[in-house]
Structures are given as structure tokens and as C-alpha cells.
Amino acid sequence: xxxxxxxxxxxxxxxxxxxxxxxxxxxxxxxxxxxxxxxxxxxxxxxxxxxxxxxxxxxxxxxxxxxxxxxxxxxxxxxxxxxxxxxxxxxxxxxxxxxxxxxxxxxxxxxxxxxxxxxxxxxxxxxxxxxxxxxxxxxxxxxxxxxxxxxxxxxxxxxxxxxxxxxxxxxxxxxxxxxxxxxxxxxxxxxxxxxxxxxxxxxxxxxxxxxxxxxxxxxxxxxxxxxxxxxxxxxxxxxxxxxxxxxxxxxxxxxxxxxxxxxxxxxxxxxxxxxxxxxxxxxxx
Numbered sequence: 001x002x003x004x005x006x007x008x009x010x011x012x013x014x015x016x017x018x019x020x021x022x023x024x025x026x027x028x029x030x031x032x033x034x035x036x037x038x039x040x041x042x043x044x045x046x047x048x049x050x051x052x053x054x055x056x057x058x059x060x061x062x063x064x065x066x067x068x069x070x071x072x073x074x075x076x077x078x079x080x081x082x083x084x085x086x087x088x089x090x091x092x093x094x095x096x097x098x099x100x101x102x103x104x105x106x107x108x109x110x111x112x113x114x115x116x117x118x119x120x121x122x123x124x125x126x127x128x129x130x131x132x133x134x135x136x137x138x139x140x141x142x143x144x145x146x147x148x149x150x151x152x153x154x155x156x157x158x159x160x161x162x163x164x165x166x167x168x169x170x171x172x173x174x175x176x177x178x179x180x181x182x183x184x185x186x187x188x189x190x191x192x193x194x195x196x197x198x199x200x201x202x203x204x205x206x207x208x209x210x211x212x213x214x215x216x217x218x219x220x221x222x223x224x225x226x227x228x229x230x231x232x233x234x235x236x237x238x239x240x241x242x243x244x245x246x247x248x249x250x251x252x253x254x255x256x257x258x259x260x261x262x263x264x265x266x267x268x269x270x271x272x273x274x275x276x277x278x279x280x281x282x283x284x285x
Contacts, residue, residue: 012218013230016243017250020222021076023243024083032087032241033156033217036208036229037096038200039080039106042066042073073102077109080222085113087220091154094147095208097123097200103143115147118155121173123204125180146212155212162211171211178203199225205232213238227253234260 016023067073084094094115096106111117121144128140148155162171178201186199205228213219215237221229224242226249233240234257244250 013233013240014242015224015230015250015254016241017245017247018243019245020243021079021083024080024087024222027083027087027220027241029086030089031218032220033089033092034209034213035084035088035092035094035220035222036205037080037084037094037221038198038223038225039077039096039098039102040067040223041099041102041198042070070105074105074109077102077106078113081106081110081113081115084220084222085115085149088149090149090152091156092149093118093153093155093212094149095144095212096147097142097144099139099142103145107145110145110147114150116149116151116153117145117147119146119173120144121146121176123176123178126177127179144208156214156217158211162207165207165210171207176204176207200228202228202232205229206236209233209236209238224253225249227257230257231260235263237262 067076088094094110096103096110098106107117107120122141123144124141128138131138163169165171180201185202209219209229209232213236216239218239218241219229219233220241220243222243224230224244225246227242230240230242230253232238242250242253244253
């Protein structure tokens with residue numbers, strides 16, 4: 001199947017096959033309510049990693065995560081963040097996720113572009129990869145930056161909804177305890193290996209989308225991967241634009257999303273594994 005042009009599989013949502021640095025320039029000014037970015041982390045992995053039993057660790061060694069220098073990575077980051085700034089509505093917001101390898105560089109650049117940081121949120125992984133060499137602490141978390149388009153933005157925050165998701169207590173920014181993507185949710189290739197090395201769990205995107213958008217809002221993901229953002233948006237009744245330059249990823253994302261149905265408000269509790277009692281979300285679904 002060809003993806004040379006914009007495809008409209010459901011409603012007014014779109015899949016776009018192409019380089020985000022090029023395709024973002026085609027998006028209209030001030031047209032998007034929220035952007036979620038899961039960019040390359042620039043992990044700077046120079047050697048293969050092995051477990052104590054000499055088996056090789058399946059880490060991130062994809063070409064899309066390789067940059068020649070920090071300067072190249074910074075230029076890449078400035079380019080897509082500049083376009084995000086342009087296409088966001090004045091009251092829109094940005095979420096970007098990263099690790100210690102890149103998140104501080106991204107935060108510095110987005111502040112220089114006059115985004116207004118609202119929170120930095122810690123996604124603490126219940127099942128992180130161990131540090132096999134024993135040379136440093138286990139990397140057990142990633143950081144999300146949530147930022148408004150500007151200091152004056154009247155951004156969306158569904159405070160009561162998130163409070164209900166957290167047993168009627170204010171949801172904190174320092175401890176989003178969520179499994180890494182695994183089991184049936186993890187997409188596999190024909191060799192039964194991970195299709196995408198950094199596929200994010202739906203539960204993480206549920207909190208992101210549910211907290212900061214309204215029904216019918218348009219969410220853009222310029223590094224769409226295998227489509228977790230699209231899955232959650234469709235479940236929650238949000239529109240999406242997904243940009244991805246890997247044809248295999250976007251093909252599998254489309255197949256995955258076509259199987260998804262919009263959920264009922266009473267079913268939100270099933271998406272958040274911490275919830276055990278009935279919750280009403282009529283205002284956000």
C-alpha cells in the first residue's frame with residue numbers, strides 16, 4: 001500500500017508518510033490543539049551490550065537514533081520545535097518525552113523558543129532494563145515535559161478527571177508508575193522481535209491525552225512510530241495527525257488503529273491499571 005500522500009482512514013485523522021522536518025512545514029499555522037513528541041533520544045550507543053550470561057541485549061541501534069554530534073542533534077531539535085511552535089494554537093500545549101541523554105537539551109531549546117513549561121513528569125518504569133555492567137544506577141525512568149505554547153496560554157487541564165484517576169487525590173508529577181510496553185500490546189515483526197524498539201505503553205499516552213485535551217481536539221505526533229498516540233486518541237474521541245518516515249511502522253500503525261473503537265466513559269477505568277472503582281468521565285469523552 002502506498003503512503004506517498006496524506007491518508008484519511010478515520011474521521012479527519014491523518015497518517016503522513018514522510019520526514020517530520022519536511023512534513024511539519026505543510027501543516028497550517030495555529031491549527032493543532034496538542035502535540036506529543038517522542039523524538040530520537042540520541043542514545044550515543046557505540047558498542048553492543050551483553051548480559052552476564054553473554055546473550056546480547058536488544059537495545060536501540062536504529063539509524064534514526066544516530067547523530068554525528070550534539071550540535072547536529074540540537075539543530076534537528078530546534079527545527080522541529082520551531083514548526084511545533086508555529087502550528088500550535090495560542091492556547092495549545094506540547095508534551096515531549098526523553099531520557100537523560102536528550103531531555104535537558106530539549107528543555108533548554110523549547111524555553112528559548114518561549115514555550116512555557118508547566119510540569120516535568122517522571123514516568124517510573126515498573127520493569128526497567130537492569131544495568132548489566134554494574135557501573136551506574138539502573139535507568140528506571142523517563143521524563144516528560146509538559147509546556148504551554150506561551151506564558152499567556154489558556155491551556156486545557158482536566159484536573160478533576162486526573163484526580164479521579166488517582167483515587168480522588170491530586171495526581172503528582174513525580175511518580176507515574178507504569179510498565180514499559182510488553183505482552184500483547186507490544187508489536188512484533190515476522191521474526192517475533194520487537195517491531196519498534198521504543199514503543200510507548202498506551203497507559204502513558206492515556207494520561208497525556210486525557211489530561212490536556214477535550215473531545216474533538218486535534219493531536220499531532222511528528223514521530224508517530226507504531227501509532228500509540230493514534231490508538232489512544234481514537235479511543236478517547238480525539239482526532240490525530242501522525243507523521244512517520246518509516247513505511248513499515250506507519251503501515252502497522254494503521255492496521256493497529258483500524259481495530260480500535262471509541263470507548264465509553266465508564267470504560268476509562270479499564271485503561272488505567274490503578275483504577276478499581278467506577279469513575280465518570282462524561283466531561284472529557
